[in-house]
Amino acid sequence: MQHHGTQPITTSRLLLRQFTLSDAKPMFSGWAGNPKVTRYVTWNCHRSVQETKGLLEQWIKAYQDPSFYEWAIVETASGRLIGSIGAAVQGDSSACEIGYCIAPRFWNQGFATEACRAVIAYLFGCGMQSIDALHDIRNPSSGRVMQKCGMHCRGERPLYLPAKQETVSCHYYEILKEGDPHR
Numbered sequence: 001m002q003h004h005g006t007q008p009i010t011t012s013r014l015l016l017r018q019f020t021l022s023d024a025k026p027m028f029s030g031w032a033g034n035p036k037v038t039r040y041v042t043w044n045c046h047r048s049v050q051e052t053k054g055l056l057e058q059w060i061k062a063y064q065d066p067s068f069y070e071w072a073i074v075e076t077a078s079g080r081l082i083g084s085i086g087a088a089v090q091g092d093s094s095a096c097e098i099g100y101c102i103a104p105r106f107w108n109q110g111f112a113t114e115a116c117r118a119v120i121a122y123l124f125g126c127g128m129q130s131i132d133a134l135h136d137i138r139n140p141s142s143g144r145v146m147q148k149c150g151m152h153c154r155g156e157r158p159l160y161l162p163a164k165q166e167t168v169s170c171h172y173y174e175i176l177k178e179g180d181p182h183r
């Protein structure tokens with residue numbers, strides 16, 4: 001496993017880059033402070049720009065760790081910050097779990113799929129063998145993104161969310177690196 005950390009990635013319409021503190025306000029207003037977006041994620045809706053800034057401060061420090069992956073998704077045509085995508089590495093293994101958020105005004109335009117495909121390719125290039133993702137079953141749009149990225153549903157399981165003090169049903173998806181005998 002050769003971790004490279006959160007390096008810039010470009011696609012036809014997007015720039016994926018490290019977050020900066022100046023991203024706090026657009027992140028808060030775009031998705032982190034929007035109950036429409038945070039309804040189906042594992043963390044609570046942010047109550048202030050300061051809360052978002054605090055999270056960004058943690059991420060900026062974590063960029064020193066080559067196994068930390070968290071990108072700001074920027075639409076290159078407008079230069080606007082439209083979302084985030086990250087990968088949580090599972091211990092010392094060559095497996096990780098990805099997650100993403102997109103501001104509602106940018107939904108249904110293929111941005112999540114484009115970012116997700118780019119991150120999957122990048123992570124396989126770093127030596128990942130297995131990439132997982134999950135979505136609340138009440139949010140089938142997120143599952144469609146996973147399917148469009150070549151991920152396969154591995155079943156439904158309950159997931160306890162400590163931040164929200166609730167258990168939700170989730171569909172779990174996985175994609176294996178080409179050549180993996182278990183693919």
